[in-house]
Amino acid sequence: MGMTITEKILAAHAGRDHVEPGELITVKVDMVLGNDITAPVAIDQFRKTGASKVFDPNKIALVPDHFVPNKDIKSALQCARLREFAKEQGIPHYFEVGRMGIEHCLLPEQGLVRPGDVIIGADSHTCTYGALGAFATGVGSTDMAAAMTLGEIWLKVPESMKFVYFGRPRRWVYGKDLILYTIGHIGVDGATYKAMEFCGDSIENLSIDSRFTMANMAVEAGAKNGIMAADEVTLEYLRERAKGPYQVFESDPDANYGAVYEYDVSEIEPQVAFPHLPSNVKPISEVGELPIDQVVIGSCTNGRMEDLRAAAEVLRGRRVHPEVRLLVFPGTQQVYLQAMREGLLEIFVEADAAISTPTCGPCLGGHMGVLAEGERALATTNRNFVGRMGHPKSEVYLSNAAVAAASAVKGRIASPEEV
């Protein structure tokens, strides 16, 4: 029996020829990630292990991104703990404000995650790196501490589910729409404990940015990881970036899948997830009249160049509706700079948008765009749970960046075709 890409990567990191779904194995990790919310707890737990040194300082990344620039004194203290720990342990991949980005935009950009790697991150959206053909999964702080200490982690080999996408996408349809559509189909626990493997000609024709978006939201279906095989698009992305050699894996033709789903992409419209679950999706044509107070473009899901270009294309020469606040968050300093060079930031400012330094801030109702009671936002982020962006009686809708930009102009959730 053949193996899936997920099984092959896990087997290779467990020193095995073969693994089966359901087996409990211990795998070596290539990268361990933490942020300003999760790493302070991990550092406490690391101290309790009695170890004095992390297993390999080069294989740890610390990214203060959630409540930075420090939103209050407590957040400042949490960030200080990351900084001090990085210094103490000689961890080179610590990314300070001004040199950082939202972790899941930043690590691939820095070449720190590569095909065939096993990456463990104390952040649920660590699954983003599956877009490069890596096994990447989110864990909690104590698991992060364990991995920092031992350089390994125990995992149950997940059963794989195959998602095949074929056909040409319509105009204004991106990776975000494919993944929202899929989550709408299988539900928020439709892939719990499973590997979501994305393939098909539509995936091969998808930009790397859209691929990151899809893998990023695998966790919103409960998946352990989302993954797609590395191809020419991936290798091109890695050419100037990848730090060190890597191995490309792909699924065997006779690999075993718990389920196989096929989607004709040509039938998928831009999608909007309604409160309060990412699975609560409707095509844009069925949204109806929904006035909004705030639009957020950015996040680890959609804070990359493709997203900013799509938003700018819609916003060029237009103005944000007078009753709407549009907030734009480039995912990294590099994305910010590139957007500046391409003139996108000028388009945003002329359209009356506010542009922020990279931060997770508003996505989780942390800072930089918290909602008041009764307010409604459309965001390119990944979750729309109760209170996610602020007051428990506020609402978050999710969409791609083009729909978000069009909605900012119209003052209600709208298709880019309408502006």
Place this chain on the structure above:
Amino acid sequence: MAVKGRVWRFGDNVDTDAIIPARYLHTSDPSELARHCMEDADQRFASGVQHGDIIVGGRNFGCGSSREHAPMAIKAAGVSCVIAASFARIFFRNALNVGLPILESPEAARRLEDGDMVEVFLDEGLIRNTSRGEEYRAIPLPEFMQRIVDCGGIINYIREKIGMTP
């Protein structure tokens, strides 16, 4: 080990933002987190919860973020056990790692009502509803995970592994 308490019943897909909203994640002090536990799902919870009480959820309990603050907050609030039809995977790991007992039992999740008094025998996975005179079975933990629990969590397990005294 047996625990005993009153049931706080929640629905399907209780997410980590409901368990502990991100606006309180600028601290990892368990007692502070406990003061806001379940705040956006049930405002009465944090002030009304008694030591030993039991949270019951439906499917996919703990979905969403990887914040370990979620099981930390529940544990610090005095909750002795969480019973659900199913758990989101990161929450499941985190609960074991911080020593919050959790039991997966679709039957108990279906039958238990708000306010029921329940005795839970964790080792056997037996849930006894003393208000209704019913018993439910939980799905036992795999042996490997039971070993981590027996060690008192993953940290003690590591201390053993790297040769520290537990």
